Amino acid sequence: MKEFYKVGGHCYSVDFRDERNSAALLKSSDPFRIIDMEGIDSLLFELVVDDSWRPDRKGVEIGQFDCGGNNHGVYVLDDGSYQILVSDVSGRHCCLIQALPDFTSARVCLNGDDGMRSFGLNNALMMMYAFAGASRMTLLMHASVMQKDGDGYLCLGVSGTGKSTHTANWLRYIPGAELLNDDNPVVRVCNDGRVRVYGSPWSGKTPCYKNEDAIVKGFLQLKQAPYNRIERMSIVDAFASLLPSCSVMKWDRRDYVGVCDTVSKVLEQVPVFFLENLPDEDACRLSYTTLSGKKEHA
Amino acid sequence: MKIKEGFEMRNICGENIIIAHGKENIDFTKVITLNESAALLWDKVVGRDFSEEELVRLLLEEYEVEQTCAAEDVKSLVASWAEAGLVE
Numbered sequence: 001m002k003e004f005y006k007v008g009g010h011c012y013s014v015d016f017r018d019e020r021n022s023a024a025l026l027k028s029s030d031p032f033r034i035i036d037m038e039g040i041d042s043l044l045f046e047l048v049v050d051d052s053w054r055p056d057r058k059g060v061e062i063g064q065f066d067c068g069g070n071n072h073g074v075y076v077l078d079d080g081s082y083q084i085l086v087s088d089v090s091g092r093h094c095c096l097i098q099a100l101p102d103f104t105s106a107r108v109c110l111n112g113d114d115g116m117r118s119f120g121l122n123n124a125l126m127m128m129y130a131f132a133g134a135s136r137m138t139l140l141m142h143a144s145v146m147q148k149d150g151d152g153y154l155c156l157g158v159s160g161t162g163k164s165t166h167t168a169n170w171l172r173y174i175p176g177a178e179l180l181n182d183d184n185p186v187v188r189v190c191n192d193g194r195v196r197v198y199g200s201p202w203s204g205k206t207p208c209y210k211n212e213d214a215i216v217k218g219f220l221q222l223k224q225a226p227y228n229r230i231e232r233m234s235i236v237d238a239f240a241s242l243l244p245s246c247s248v249m250k251w252d253r254r255d256y257v258g259v260c261d262t263v264s265k266v267l268e269q270v271p272v273f274f275l276e277n278l279p280d281e282d283a284c285r286l287s288y289t290t291l292s293g294k295k296e297h298a
Numbered sequence: 299m300k301i302k303e304g305f306e307m308r309n310i311c312g313e314n315i316i317i318a319h320g321k322e323n324i325d326f327t328k329v330i331t332l333n334e335s336a337a338l339l340w341d342k343v344v345g346r347d348f349s350e351e352e353l354v355r356l357l358l359e360e361y362e363v364e365q366t367c368a369a370e371d372v373k374s375l376v377a378s379w380a381e382a383g384l385v386e
Contacts (some may be wrong), residue, residue, distance in 0.1 A: 048347040062321055153364070235311045240329040256319040 005032045007129065008138055008186030008198040009213075014125070017050040021110060025118045026125075026127060029201040031211040045132045047120065048107045048285040055098055059083045062251055070123070074249075079220035086123045095120025102254065103131035126184065126202050130247035134258030137189040137265060140247045143219075145180040145197055146170045152180060152214030153291055156189070156245045157222040165279040166222055166287070173281045174288050180214060182206035184247075187216060189265045216270050218291035226275035228283045230290050238264060238272035299376070299385045300347050307332065307340050314340075316384065330382055335361065336375055350376055 002015040002183040003023045011034065016022050023033070034040075059075030059082070073085040082100035086094050094116040098207035108124050130140035143154040144167045153170075157163045169178045183204025185197050199210035221233065221241045233241060248259040273290060277283035288294075304320030314337040318326040338360060339353050345373055350372055357368040379385045 063324060163363050178323065235313050236329060237314065239310050239313075239315060243329075244327070250319055250324050251321045252303075253306075253319045257306070260308050260310065260315075260317050264308070267311045 004034045004037060004040075005006075005029055005201075006034045006211075007032050007198075007200050008188050009134070009190065010129075010133065010136065010138065011037075011040050011042075012044045012125075012128070013046045014121075015046065015048045015073065017048060018052060021049050021117065021121075023123050025114065027118070028203070028207070028209045029125075030120070031068065031209050032201055034277075036138075040254055043104075044136065044138075045103055045128045046105050047124065047128060050107060050111065052110050053107050053109050057081060065280070067123075069278075071126075072123070084127060085122075086120045088119055092116060097124045097127070099131075102124055102135060103128050104247075110164075125188045126247065128187075129200075131249060131252075131255050133186070133188075134248070134262065137262050139187045139259060139262055139266070140200070140202075140244045141185055141187050142183065142247070143185055143187075143243050144182050145185045145199075145214075146174075146177050147180040147197075147212070148174060148177040148288075148292070149212040151217040151292060153186065153217055153288075154197060154219045155222060156219055156241060160224075161222040162224045162277055162279060163222050166220070166275075166277060166283060169279065169281060169284045170288065173284045177288075179206070179208050180212060181211055182208050185257060187266060189262060193264050195269050216266070217253070217293075218270060219272040220270060220287055220291070221274050223274070223276050224279075226278065226288050227276065228278055228280075229276045230286050231274050233272045233274050235267060238267055239274055241274075242266070299342070299349070301344050301379075301384060302386050305344075305384055307337060307344070316340075326383070328382060330384070335371070339372075339375070 004013050028235040059077045062074040065072045069089040071087040075083040080095055082099045084097040088094050093111050095108055095110050097106055097108045110120050143156050146153045155163045181199045181203050184200055184202035186200050187197050196213045197216050198213040201209050243261050246259050249255045275287050304323045305318050307314055314332040316330040344357050354368050354374040
């Protein structure tokens with residue numbers, strides 16, 4: 001059964017070839033499922049799910065990457081194709097992916113119970129999306145996104161920088177502000193030249209899978225401090241702040257250059273601010289009024 | 299000396315930024331910027347062997363500066379490239 005999804009304005013297909021697996025493994029993708037293919041002439045990627053498939057050769061190891069507790073073993077084949085083995089936090093194999101060098105097409109086999117399969121398949125989709133998107137001015141970012149009045153505001157920063165608290169305070173103190181995505185939004189330079197942020201089927205621990213989008217007004221790089229202070233970052237600092245927040249294969253030139261150039265295009269239009277903040281209402285008002293350019297938050 | 303494999307200069311919103319890709323550079327997380335003259339030299343020697351003397355000569359061809367001044371600039375540029383791990 002072939003299913004189609006539309007995320008960040010890009011469509012992709014997931015073809016479930018065996019009876020064991022189905023779209024039920026992709027619950028968080030339900031809001032993004034499409035039935036009518038009219039007007040869609042190209043797919044970002046095509047993914048085949050087939051438990052009976054096994055790779056016929058083994059790749060050379062690029063590395064083992066810790067992705068928040070779970071592990072991705074990455075291997076490259078002679079022709080530049082990739083094999084990626086996704087393991088969960090307990091080290092159990094959940095999914096094996098073999099993808100073309102540009103990630104426009106891949107085949108996966110899944111393993112384990114439904115939870116493991118769902119986890120493995122979602123990881124495969126995120127990688128496919130990020131690595132195929134790099135050539136299409138599209139980034140899968142690690143960020144928390146608030147939206148208000150059609151505008152989007154992205155919070156960057158690893159845990160411990162006050163991101164969750166700042167986001168929670170926005171929702172509490174800025175009337176009309178709502179969460180668009182809490183972990184993995186799509187940021188894209190669209191064909192009309194504008195930079196938009198989109199909700200996605202991936203949102204970390206917060207179940208927030210909104211099929212909505214907003215014009216990106218600004219990024220916030222947070223840091224906890226005993227005071228509130230906001231300052232616009234230079235292009236170089238902004239680049240250094242955004243790049244580590246993007247899903248990218250550093251060893252792959254096509255992907256890395258694609259992501260760098262997309263970040264550059266984003267920075268041509270969107271400011272990045274450095275916010276040293278207390279966990280309070282003033283910090284939200286300061287970031288909201290600065291990024292939105294609005295004096296009142298009503 | 300030579301600029302290491304995988305280092306590449308990209309124009310990021312008007313800034314000349316050195317990015318690093320390739321399996322060897324996975325742990326390279328610095329963001330390095332080059333000014334106009336350093337970027338010009340980078341473009342001329344990337345991908346091949348070069349010497350400090352050659353950089354001085356290239357600089358003198360493009361800019362109206364004293365030889366001693368160009369030599370000093372090149373010396374400090376090469377030192378900073380070496381410190382950042384960009385050349386071998």
